[in-house]
Amino acid sequence: MTRQEAAARRLLGREQEAEREQKVTNLWADALRRMARNRAAIVGLVIIIALVIMAIFADKIAPYDYRAGDSADNYMVPLWLTRILPGNMAAYAQIGNKYLFGADYLGRDLLSRVIYGTRVSLPVGFVGAMTALIIGLVYGSISGYYGGKVDDIMMRIVDIVYAFPTMLLIILLMAFFKTSFGGANVPGTAAYTFNRINHVVDRFLGLEGGGMLFIFMGIGITAWMGIARLARGQILSLKEKEFILASRMIGASDIRIITRHILPNIIGPILVTVTLSIPGYISTEVFLSFIGLGVDPPTPSWGAMISEGARAIRSYPNQVLLPALMLAITMFAFNFLGDGLRDALDPRMRGTS
Amino acid sequence: MAAETTQDNLLLDVKDLKKYFPIRSGLLRRVTGAVKAVDGVSFFIRDGETLGLVGESGCGKTTTGRTILRLLDPTGGTIRFKDPKLGWVDIDKMSREEMKAVRPNMQIIFQDPFSSLDPRMTVERIVSEPLVINKVASGQELKDRVADLLRRVGMRPEYMSRYPHAFSGGQRQRIGIARALALNPKLIVCDEPVSALDVSIQAQVLNLLEDLQEELKLTYLFIAHDLSVVEHISDRVAVMYVGHIVEMADTEALYYSPKHPYTEALMAAVPKPDPRRRERPIKLPGEVASPANPPSGCYFHPRCRYAKEICSKVMPELQEIEPDHFVACHFARELKLRGVVV
Numbered sequence A: 001m002t003r004q005e006a007a008a009r010r011l012l013g014r015e016q017e018a019e020r021e022q023k024v025t026n027l028w029a030d031a032l033r034r035m036a037r038n039r040a041a042i043v044g045l046v047i048i049i050a051l052v053i054m055a056i057f058a059d060k061i062a063p064y065d066y067r068a069g070d071s072a073d074n075y076m077v078p079l080w081l082t083r084i085l086p087g088n089m090a091a092y093a094q095i096g097n098k099y100l101f102g103a104d105y106l107g108r109d110l111l112s113r114v115i116y117g118t119r120v121s122l123p124v125g126f127v128g129a130m131t132a133l134i135i136g137l138v139y140g141s142i143s144g145y146y147g148g149k150v151d152d153i154m155m156r157i158v159d160i161v162y163a164f165p166t167m168l169l170i171i172l173l174m175a176f177f178k179t180s181f182g183g184a185n186v187p188g189t190a191a192y193t194f195n196r197i198n199h200v201v202d203r204f205l206g207l208e209g210g211g212m213l214f215i216f217m218g219i220g221i222t223a224w225m226g227i228a229r230l231a232r233g234q235i236l237s238l239k240e241k242e243f244i245l246a247s248r249m250i251g252a253s254d255i256r257i258i259t260r261h262i263l264p265n266i267i268g269p270i271l272v273t274v275t276l277s278i279p280g281y282i283s284t285e286v287f288l289s290f291i292g293l294g295v296d297p298p299t300p301s302w303g304a305m306i307s308e309g310a311r312a313i314r315s316y317p318n319q320v321l322l323p324a325l326m327l328a329i330t331m332f333a334f335n336f337l338g339d340g341l342r343d344a345l346d347p348r349m350r351g352t353s
Numbered sequence B: 001m002a003a004e005t006t007q008d009n010l011l012l013d014v015k016d017l018k019k020y021f022p023i024r025s026g027l028l029r030r031v032t033g034a035v036k037a038v039d040g041v042s043f044f045i046r047d048g049e050t051l052g053l054v055g056e057s058g059c060g061k062t063t064t065g066r067t068i069l070r071l072l073d074p075t076g077g078t079i080r081f082k083d084p085k086l087g088w089v090d091i092d093k094m095s096r097e098e099m100k101a102v103r104p105n106m107q108i109i110f111q112d113p114f115s116s117l118d119p120r121m122t123v124e125r126i127v128s129e130p131l132v133i134n135k136v137a138s139g140q141e142l143k144d145r146v147a148d149l150l151r152r153v154g155m156r157p158e159y160m161s162r163y164p165h166a167f168s169g170g171q172r173q174r175i176g177i178a179r180a181l182a183l184n185p186k187l188i189v190c191d192e193p194v195s196a197l198d199v200s201i202q203a204q205v206l207n208l209l210e211d212l213q214e215e216l217k218l219t220y221l222f223i224a225h226d227l228s229v230v231e232h233i234s235d236r237v238a239v240m241y242v243g244h245i246v247e248m249a250d251t252e253a254l255y256y257s258p259k260h261p262y263t264e265a266l267m268a269a270v271p272k273p274d275p276r277r278r279e280r281p282i283k284l285p286g287e288v289a290s291p292a293n294p295p296s297g298c299y300f301h302p303r304c305r306y307a308k309e310i311c312s313k314v315m316p317e318l319q320e321i322e323p324d325h326f327v328a329c330h331f332a333r334e335l336k337l338r339g340v341v342v
Helices: A003-023 A027-036 A039-056 A079-084 A110-146 A148-163 A166-181 A190-204 A212-238 A242-249 A254-290 A302-311 A318-345 B061-068 B096-105 B123-133 B139-152 B157-161 B169-181 B199-216 B227-233 B251-256 B261-268
Strands: B010-025 B030-046 B050-054 B076-083 B087-090 B106-109 B187-191 B219-223 B236-241 B244-250 B319-322 B325-327
Touching (some): A027 A318, A039 A318, A110 A212, A110 A254, A148 A212, A166 A212, A166 A254, A190 A212, A242 A254, A242 B106, A254 A318, B010 B061, B010 B219, B030 B061, B030 B076, B030 B244, B050 B061, B050 B227, B076 B096, B096 B106, B106 B169, B139 B157, B139 B169, B199 B219, B219 B227, B236 B251, B236 B261
Parallel strands (some): B050 B219, B050 B236, B187 B219
Antiparallel strands (some): B010 B030, B076 B087, B244 B325
C-alpha cells in the first residue's frame, strides 16, 4: 500500500465516522440529550414525577383520612419537631408521635392533607398551562398568520383583557363562579350545568367538593394572553421565511402550512414559556385558597392549609411550614425543568455544555 | 408602453405589470402613498430560454418574480402563462384555488438557502412535500422519486434522513432545486439562486441549472445582480431600474452594444481581468430614485449624462428599436454607447 492510499483510507475512515456521528442529529433527540446532561432539570423532572405519583396514589400513600380528624388530637406535635422548631413548644403543646408532622386545629394529619393537596396543585398547574397553551396558541396563530386587520382587532382585544389587573379579575371571577354556579340546583340552567361539570371534575380528581372547575376556568381566562402574544410574534417573524413561500408555491393549504411548518418551528419557545408559567398558576391557586376563594373545605389545598396555619404561626409553626415547603419544592422543580428545557431547545446554546 | 408580442413560441407574457405597496401612517393606518416597486413592467419569455433580470438592490427584481408566481398579488397588468395542459391562462385573474392547478408548472428557487428549507423537516420530507400535497406519489414510489430527484441535483440519496442544518449552503441550494423540480415545472423563477454562495460553489450550482435546463427543457427567469453570472447563463437579459424595464435584448447585444445609458453605466462597472486596462468606470451622480417618490419623466434622467430637456418631462416607452432589442430611452437611436470592453 502506497503512502497516498493509506492517507486516503484514513481520510475516508474519518469521513465515515463523521457521517455516523451526524446521522443521529434529530433536533428533538438533540434537545433531549442536552437536557439529560442538565442536572437541575433532571432533579426537577424527578420531583415532578414523584409529585404526580403522590397525587395519583394519594389514597394509598396518605396514612390518615384528610377529612375527618380526631378532635382529641388537635394541635398535636411530635417530639422531634419540638426539638427543631424555635420557641419552647414542649412547654405548651400536646406532644404525641401519632402523626409524623403533627395534626391541625381539627386533629387532622398534616402529612396526609399535604399529600392530598397535590391533587389540587398539580391539576391546577397542568390544566392552567394546557388551557393557556391551547387558547393562546390558536388565537395567536390565527392573528399572526392572517395579519393585517384581523391581527389588529385580535391584538387590541388582548390588550384590553391584559389591561385588567389579573389578580383583581381572577378574584372577581372566582367570587362570581362560586356564588352563581356553586350552589345552582335548578336543572336546565347554564349555572346548573357548570355545577354538574364541576362535580364530575372533583370526583375525577378524587376530591370532595373542591370546586376545581371554577379555578381552572378562572386561571384559563386570565392566562392565555401571554402565550397568544408570544405565538403571534413568533409567527410574524416566521411567516416571511422563504420556506413558507416555497410551501405555498407547491400548493400547500393554510392549515397545512400552520400545522406542518409554523407550529413545529415555534413550539420550542412556547413550551418553555408554558412550563415556566406553571408555578405561577399553582401560586395563583394557593393565593386564592389563602384568601378563601379557592377550593372549598374540607379539600386540602396548600393555600388553604397555609392560611389556616398562619393563624397559629407563633405557637405552631409546623402547621404553615409543611405546606409552604411543599409549595416551594414544587415551584422550584417546575422552574428547574423550564430552565432546562429552554437551554436544551435554544439553538444558540448548541455546542456549549 | 407594452412590448409588442408578435413573438411566437412564448411561455410567459407579462404586460404592464404593476405592484404597489401601500405606505400607511398614523394611528388609523391610512394609506398615504405607495411604493411603486414594479411599475408597468412588460416582458416575455420564450419556451426553453433563460431570461436574465438584472438591476440594483431594491429595483423590483424580486417583486417582479414573486408577482408573476402570485406569491404577491399584482396591482395591475396582465400575466399570461402557457400551461402545458390548460393552454394560455391569465395568472393575474385567477383565484387562489384556481392557481393550484397551475402551480406545479411554475416554481421558484430562493436566494437564501438557510431560510428556504424548514429546519424541522428532514430532506426527504422537504423534497417529498410537493409530491404529497399534489398526490403524485406515495409509499415506496414516493421514496424512489425523492431519491431520484436528489440524485439529479447531485446529492446522495443516503442523506435524505438528515436535517437541513447538516448541509452546506451549496448543498442546501441543491435541495431547494430538487424541491422545485419535484413537480416537473415548465418555468422556474430563480431568485438570485447563487448570490448567497461562495464563488466556487456558484459555478457548480450554475452548471447544475444549465444541465437541468437542457435535460428537462426548463425555462428560467433568472434574477440576479451579478452581471457576469447573468451573462453566463442567459439567452436574453432585461435591465430594471426603479420598477421599470429600461432595456431588454439578447445577452450579447445588451452586453456589447447597449442602447440605454443606465445599461452602459452598469456594463462599465463590470470588472475586467486585465490590470493594464485603465478604463474609467462611468460615475453615476446622485442616488437611486425612490420608488415611493420617483422623479418626473424618465426615472433615470437626474443621473443620466446624456439627459436633455424632454427626459425630465416625458417618460420614454419601451420600444423595439432593433429586432428583439427593446429600449426605453428617447435617444436610443442616436446615442453611441460603450458596452463591455473585450
